[in-house]
Amino acid sequence: MLERPAHDVAPDLINKVLRVGHHAGRIVEVEAYGGLDDPASHAYRGRTKRNNSMFLGPGTLYVYLIYGVHWCANVVCLGPGNPGAVLIRALVPASRGRTTPTAGGSPPTVQNMSGPGKLCRALGITGAHDGIDLMSSDQVGLFDDRDGVDGRLIVGPRVGITRGTDLPWRWILEHGLSR
DNA sequence: ATTGTGATACAT
């Protein structure tokens, strides 16, 4: 499933459910990032302290801080010698737009999960989750519930980058954020 | 040759 290039895995993550603790969201927008071949990837210049979890193998959660403010979450693909990851850019509440009432805080909404930084805040993802194995963790999980939002996939260039802008490695579920 | 440090550019 994840042991393929990120640009191959990315569209397959659409409509999968990402769960963190008692919050969950259905993936409706993703971007793929490669390794040494992709100048926009954090792994482009090899292994560093920050991108270390991109090298831990498929199923690893790679979480990094952007603008010194927002956490962003990626699902790592491929193996240690050939890093790649899928940036999760937007979610909608799981279970057909309704979320189970949670003890305390209000459940995530469409609006507060529409963006890579916002979704991490909504689900409570922080640097503490960097490097977690999605397949074996009981705190975080990635699921195919064989359900999802109907719609076409819109493919286009990645945003917020200065290099590698030619690659059509962004996938958005049409109407995903409006249902 | 290698390692350290301060400035700076920019943010998958």
Add this chain to the structure above:
DNA sequence: TGTATCACAATA
């Protein structure tokens, strides 16, 4: 605001 990179200094 954190990080990587670059230029250059210091070490040896």
